[in-house]
Amino acid sequence: RPKVTMSKEARATLTAGRRAKSRQFKVALDEAWNQLGDATKTIASAHHKSIRHVQNELYIGHGILRSRCTKPNMWNAFCWKKNQDSENRNQGRDTLKQLVREHKDEYSALSKEEREVLLKEYADWTKMKTTGTRTSTKSKIIDITQTLKAVENELNSLRCRTGAETILYTTRGSTNLPLRGVTFTTEGVEHFMHSVMSIDNQDLVSKMEGFAIQGIKGAAKNHQDRVSDARSAIHEIINSGLRKITGDPRVNMQWTHYFRNIIQRYQVMIVGWPDNISFVNLSKVSSALPELERLFDLWDTRITCWKTLTDEEFTKMCQERNEKLKSGEIEDIRRRT
Template sequence: MVSQAFYTSKKNSRRVRMQHPRTRPKVTMSKEARAMLTAGRRAKSCNFKTALNEAWDQFNDMTKTIAAAHHKSVRYVQNELYAGHGTLRSRRNKPNMWNAFCWKKNQGNDNHNQGRDTLAQLVREHKDEYLALSKEEQDTILKEYVDWTKTKTTGTRISTKSKIVDITQTLKAVENELNSLRCRTGTETILYTTRGSTDLPLRAIVFSTEGVQNFMRSVMNIDNQHLVSKMEGFAIQGMKGAAKNHQERVSEVRAAIRDVINGGLRTITGNPRANMQWTHYFRNIVQRYQVMIVGWPDNIPFGNLSKVSSSLSELERLFDMWDKHVTCWKTVTDEEFAKMYEERNEELESGQIEDIRRRTRSDKGKKRKRPAATNDKDKNTARKKYKNNSPTLSSSAV
């Protein structure tokens, strides 16, 4: 066996030996000792869970107190606390020397209102000065910068867009994990997600793995859109919101959209009897009144709402666009109508669109006979008798 010695210096030399890992002696515990050790571990785990539950109880009580003191809902306070906690954890509070130096140099009036060019100018003109700073000067500038940042009022802003991004990214990660779990173990999953508050403009999300994609419709005879709609109503309003089914809510929104469309058409044309006609829209609306609809959303086909869309979220979005005048009626000038008419004729000739007309009778051009009478009653009622109202002369007058 060869031993190795290492020396750090001649003055303080020390022999260092390679240490072999020590093996702990195996201890055989008695039954009573094992029971005591197990009981101690269980007691520690129970105490830990009890402490966590007490902390959550205190957190819930504090949430209710804040909501009552500031006239907010408990759900709103919970959302702010949870989202704000994640934002604060990702915030960086340690000051940076370069930022402090740039702030110091930017205090002069000459460097204000220069936008993005300010940083490039600072690097060109003051880079050597920054590198030549001593430790005392750096500490002084850093202390001034920290004192200045304390005077600024900062707060955490949680926007609706950040919430939607958080939901989308989280659900995407969950979907990836569920697909991976299916590949590894063969498990199938159906996931429904909906909003629980009207403050969040989120459409309901339905996810299912490949093996159970058509399970709800084919086996359970349940429409996913109907299910998530009732789920959303229950989450927002409880049983009152879930009582009204999807078809009724969709019908109400469609009726509201039709009223807005017809009301706008009557206002812009001045005709109190004007009504929207989807089938003959160009001939009976555009050509007749020289008006057209602008701002129609791309994700909803332009046509009768009873046929083109049954999604409640899409219909609510369309109604909101009409209510905010994003989608509205517009008067068409003669030049614009001539151009539209020419483009429509080109589309008709190329077969891109089809001119819908009423189908003619199959016996057009043939003389139609009356059905023959089968009994006396039919004979009496076969021909309608008209009363002669012309004056007649009585026999006495003659």
């Protein structure tokens, strides 16, 4: 095939034509989206539904229309007819095998007229049949995961091309969706929220989830509930460990009188407590959820744990405590009488 060399004017004309068609296509798409938006608002107003609800139904319905098969199938019609018989109903997954085994010859022997009648009868029945489509929770999670992955890839590509940095937060807007909050940051702003704004991403996503579900009250309540649950879990693991190592099923942690009621009485102590968390009752500690979760992980992995003191270790600890009391470094907190 001979190669055709176009002149400069012809190439310019062709390029201009392509650009004009591209603009027209984009304009048509914009008009379609505007019309769809107006239709969504109209439907929501007329049927007293939220715009989000209508958008969700439109999106799912579009997929149903694309995937639905409208042409009736002869074999399906035959199977449907046989399934109408009382002896073939409610046979479960073995019904198809039974139909193929017992009625294959009968299906092959059908005349053209019989097939047409059966097909028409089946088509009429499908028009009257009420169908429902259920979007499973699993499919929603997969949809969210795959979409976010595609978005993250696009944002990383955008950063490579233009240097733009992005922070993205995603959370569920309904309790029906078991989705944990998702945080995404490009490399340039990976530590921005924590180091500059002093905001923990998980705290932010947690409050964002509560706000999305219940409004401003939900944001605070959701965070408070998670903090309370974390404290309760830590209290439980501390007390259960103390009861196990002492053999006393009724003993509980004594924060105020820790040395006298725990160390002196049972000769045990806590080791591995993190330096950034004060060794006091957890209800008085900062409510930063990440710190509490980290403390729980330390206990759960036994990095922080109860330890039985040897006689030498116990004697040394008592001597050190007495020296601190004499120097005034610590005060002896006595029980009120």
